[in-house]
Amino acid sequence: MSANTALAEKYRNNFLKEIEEQVEMGDWVKMCMQCGVCSGSCPTNFQSAWEHPPQELFMMIRAGKREEVLTTTSMWNCTSCYNCIVRCPRKLPITHIMHGIAEYAHRLGKAPKMQPTRFFSGLFWKNCTHTGRVNELKLSMGLYFKDGFGAGIKEGMKMKDVAIGLLKAKRLNPFELLGGHKCKDQKGIQAMLKKAYEIERSRKAAKMAG
Amino acid sequence: MTEHVATNETILVVGGGISGMTAALEAAETGKNVVLVEKNPALGGRTSQLYRYFPKLCHPTCGLEINLRRLKNNPRVRVLTLAEVSGIEGGTGDYTATIKIKPRYVNENCTACGDCGRAVETMVDDPFNYNLGQHKAAYLPNAMAYPQRYVLDPAIIGTPDADKAKAACKYGAIDLDMKEETIQVKAGAVVWATGWKPYDAAKIQPYGYGRFKNVITSVEFERLADIHGPTGGKILRPSDGKEAKNIAFIQCAGSRDENHLRHCSRICCMASLKQTHYVREKYPEDGKSTIYYIDIRAIDRFEDFYQKVQADPSVTFIKSKVAKITEDEQGNPVCWGVNTEGYKRYTTPHDLVVLAVGMEPSVKGINIPGHIVADSSGFIEADPANGAVFGAGCASNALDVNRAVQSATAAALRAIQVVNKVAKAEA
Numbered sequence: 277m278s279a280n281t282a283l284a285e286k287y288r289n290n291f292l293k294e295i296e297e298q299v300e301m302g303d304w305v306k307m308c309m310q311c312g313v314c315s316g317s318c319p320t321n322f323q324s325a326w327e328h329p330p331q332e333l334f335m336m337i338r339a340g341k342r343e344e345v346l347t348t349t350s351m352w353n354c355t356s357c358y359n360c361i362v363r364c365p366r367k368l369p370i371t372h373i374m375h376g377i378a379e380y381a382h383r384l385g386k387a388p389k390m391q392p393t394r395f396f397s398g399l400f401w402k403n404c405t406h407t408g409r410v411n412e413l414k415l416s417m418g419l420y421f422k423d424g425f426g427a428g429i430k431e432g433m434k435m436k437d438v439a440i441g442l443l444k445a446k447r448l449n450p451f452e453l454l455g456g457h458k459c460k461d462q463k464g465i466q467a468m469l470k471k472a473y474e475i476e477r478s479r480k481a482a483k484m485a486g
Numbered sequence: 487m488t489e490h491v492a493t494n495e496t497i498l499v500v501g502g503g504i505s506g507m508t509a510a511l512e513a514a515e516t517g518k519n520v521v522l523v524e525k526n527p528a529l530g531g532r533t534s535q536l537y538r539y540f541p542k543l544c545h546p547t548c549g550l551e552i553n554l555r556r557l558k559n560n561p562r563v564r565v566l567t568l569a570e571v572s573g574i575e576g577g578t579g580d581y582t583a584t585i586k587i588k589p590r591y592v593n594e595n596c597t598a599c600g601d602c603g604r605a606v607e608t609m610v611d612d613p614f615n616y617n618l619g620q621h622k623a624a625y626l627p628n629a630m631a632y633p634q635r636y637v638l639d640p641a642i643i644g645t646p647d648a649d650k651a652k653a654a655c656k657y658g659a660i661d662l663d664m665k666e667e668t669i670q671v672k673a674g675a676v677v678w679a680t681g682w683k684p685y686d687a688a689k690i691q692p693y694g695y696g697r698f699k700n701v702i703t704s705v706e707f708e709r710l711a712d713i714h715g716p717t718g719g720k721i722l723r724p725s726d727g728k729e730a731k732n733i734a735f736i737q738c739a740g741s742r743d744e745n746h747l748r749h750c751s752r753i754c755c756m757a758s759l760k761q762t763h764y765v766r767e768k769y770p771e772d773g774k775s776t777i778y779y780i781d782i783r784a785i786d787r788f789e790d791f792y793q794k795v796q797a798d799p800s801v802t803f804i805k806s807k808v809a810k811i812t813e814d815e816q817g818n819p820v821c822w823g824v825n826t827e828g829y830k831r832y833t834t835p836h837d838l839v840v841l842a843v844g845m846e847p848s849v850k851g852i853n854i855p856g857h858i859v860a861d862s863s864g865f866i867e868a869d870p871a872n873g874a875v876f877g878a879g880c881a882s883n884a885l886d887v888n889r890a891v892q893s894a895t896a897a898a899l900r901a902i903q904v905v906n907k908v909a910k911a912e913a
Contacts, residue, residue, distance in 0.1 A: 311738075311780040315831075316809025316823035317692070332829045363692070363809070365743035 280384040283484060284342065291340045298483060300376035304368045308334040314360035314370050326353045330360060330370050333377070346386035351378045352393040383480070395422055405469055408459030413452040492521055492564075494580050495909050497901045498673035499523065500571050503531020504887055505879025506679035507553045508894035513677075513902055514562035521671050522563055523585055525570045526613075528631035529554070531681050535614060535628075535705065537712040539887055540760040541791045547630055549887070554632045567633065572668075574676065578874040579908040581673045589664035591638035591648075596659040598626055598634045605654035608647045610639045612716070615709045618724070619716030624651045629714050638662075674908045675874040675901035678858075678866060679894060682845040682880035685740035685747055692810035693739065693841060699725035700819045701811060701839045703739075704757050711764040721768050723838045725817045730838035731769050734821055735761065736808050737779040741844030749863040751884040754842035755783045759795045761840065766800055775801045776836065778808050778821065785886070804832070811839060845884040849877075874904040 287294035295302040308331055315329030328336065328350040336345050351374040360370040378394070381387040387394050399418045404410045420435075421428030432439075442448035459465060492498075495518070499510040502524030510522040522529075533539070536546045557563055568588040575582050592602075602624040609620040614628050623639040624647075636659075642648045643662060652660040684705045687695035695701045700723045702710075713719035723730040735758040740746040759782075762775040782803070784792035795801050809823040818835040825832055850864030858877075859869035865884070866877025877883075878897035879890035 309742075309780060310805075310826050311807035312805075312824045312826040313807040313809050315826075315829070316806065329824060329829055331824075331826060363745075365738070365745065365807070367744045 278385065279484065280386060283384065289340055291342045291345070292338050294342075295337050295377070295380075297486060299373070299380045301369050301372040302376055302380075304373055305334050305337050307366050307368055309366060310335060311365060313363050313365065314368075317359045317363045319357055319359060320353055320355060326350055330374065333374075343386075345377065346381040346384060347388060349388050349391045351375070351381075352387070352391045354378075390422065392419075392422070395419070405465070407456065408462065408465040409457050411452055411456040413448065413450070414456065417453075492519065492671045492673060494672050494674045495519065495905045495912075496521060496671070496673045497675050497677065497898075497905060498571075498581065498583055498671060499677045499679060501531070501679035501681055501879070501881065502526070502529040502565070502567070503679065503681045503879065503890075504533040504550070504553070505681065505881070505890045505894040505897075506531070506677070507550075507557065508891045509677040509679055509878050509898040509901070510563050511553060511556050511560065512895050512898035514560045515556070516902055518562065518902060518905055520563045521673065522565045523569045523571055524565070524567050526627065527567050527590060527635075527637040528627040528633070529557075529565065529567070530628070530630070530632070532705070533887055534630065535616075535708060537708045537715075537764065538760065540756050541788055543760065543763060546887075550630065554630075557632070565633070568637075574875070579674045579904060579911075581676055581874070583671045583673060583676070585669050585671055587667045587669065589640075589666060590635070591640075591643065591662055591664050592636045592659050593661050593664075594635075594659075595657040596635040596655075597657055598636060599656070600626070600636075601654040601656065602636055602638075602651035602660060605650040606642065606647050607650075608639075608642050608645070610641055615716050616703075616706045618706055618709055623647060635659075675876065675904040677876050677878050677894070677897045677901050678849070678881050679878040679897070680848040680881045682884070683848050685751075685844040685846045687739060687841050687843050689746060690739055690841070693736070693808070693839075694811045694813070694819070695841060698811065698813045698819055698839075699723070700730075700813075700817060700837070701841065703841050703843045704735075704754065704761065705843065707761055707764075707840045711761070711768070719768075721765065721838075723817075728837065729769070731765075731772055732774045732837045733765055733776070734808075734819070734834070734836040734839045735775060735777045735842055736821070736839060737777065737782075737842050738807060739841035739843045740846075742780065747844040747846060747863060749844075749865075749884055750783060751844035752783065752785050753884065753886045754844060755779070756785065756788055756791070756886065758840070758842045759784065759792055762795055762798065762801045766798070773800055776804060776834070777801065778804050778806055778823070780805070780807050806832075845880060847881055849881050874901065876900045 295305055310331050312331050314331055320326055327348055354374040356371050358371050403415045420431040497513045497518050497520045499506045499522045502522055510520045514520045530550050533546050538545055568590055569585050571583050572586050573584040603622045606622050606624040608623040610623050611617040612619050612621040623642040624636055626636055648662055684703055687703050709715035710717050710721050721730050741751040758777055765773040765775045782792055804825055805827045806823045806825045808821045812820045814820055819839040820835045822833050847864045859867045859871050861867050866882045876897040878894040
């Protein structure tokens, strides 16, 4: 049984309770009074990708729309500007809740795989934990080639003037492609990460079993 | 208004608005001596500044007139205007209040003939109209002011204008040598009825109050609609004097907001519903009201009032807390937000935006003499620790006129019980 089915089974028809218990800051969701000031003050203006604004997501959670909430791309579009937190008349930590729901959907394997923010987050994490340093060249190339080789080349060509400018200004080192710079204590970093994963895993497992 | 010596069987009422007047009269009509202290030059408070009140839409002059008549007929109430309590000492049954009385520069001889007002040239801001307009520096505070006596603004004292006023008066009523006085008043119980103040709308930064001329507050809108107001009862917008026919009302401007006022101010929804009547009254053909709300709280038994407004085709309800207001080139305020019914984004220009501002207790942040227990919003609690200092009206809670009167009567009753005990002990 997957984690997703296990949790869906555990909470049955009470998706709000599931969010409250499993999602970081999820216990705030019930405090929303549906005034809409979070969405109104959001600078993203819900361009096409922002399907459900925050207060609608909160209402969907209360209405038990589990599948829709976990698979939507909406919360992945949050830019963490914190406008909504500042304006919320009930002081809901909306930005954190958005990230909490996104992380939970990711954990259950429900999040849309190729959503750019999610894809980039995964890429960034792998990139920086690999050597302990961010390899910017590999990171941006990884993002260009997200939708296949053809699309990657096209995207790269679009940005070539910027890349050349960066090269000239010595802000981009082409040799980074061959491994790149590393932090001194490679082993230490990996050991630290391993320990952190362990702690996180046991904490989340306990929560899920809870 | 006979003078009488205040004893510890006297009841001190602080604040001469609808609550204070009610408490004073209820107590006096049972035979108690009352001292009523009002900081403005006339009684009536914020009630007298309304154009009409809900639900019957009658003019406040009516309700206040009845109280003023009771007051004129009752020798047991001593009214002190331009007076403020600066300290209270003692305890239940034995208080001594220090009261500062500002000079009015006009004595009892005044007949309110208005000659001084005509003689004086200096203009000063008119607080009765929330400073939307100006009036002469020798003025009657409002049309039905009680006491019906002129006031000289301190700004002209020592200038030739003051001498002009004095010369114009046929009754010798102007006394330019009046000085601030401090008196002591004994009292057995105190009714604290200092009312409320509109929440400072400039603090709600995204709404642009103070930056955009055509964003005003609900209390200011009352003055625009009133025939005694700065526009003579025409709803004209402040920026260019254009008729404001497309008006937005924004609910919860400050209220129900942890960043501003925690409490629901209770009256604002009804006030906006009431004010849509003004729009229709002034512009029956093409007046248009839009109410932006979180949820309409037509308190108590006013649901039918709400339903009638809902049925009015000139009124639109949009379920949304407006996120921000901007201004377009024509000076129209533009409301931005998301309609939570259908989650649709809107950007809507209006002629005028009226912020239904919340009630802030006037006691908040002020050091009430003595120890007063207040709730998290600053309203006075009914707490035994307050001794015989009883909150009444909007000093004790966010209330409409009707409930303020009920609350004042209750406070008067508590005060009466205290002074009765004092009287028994002394007999």
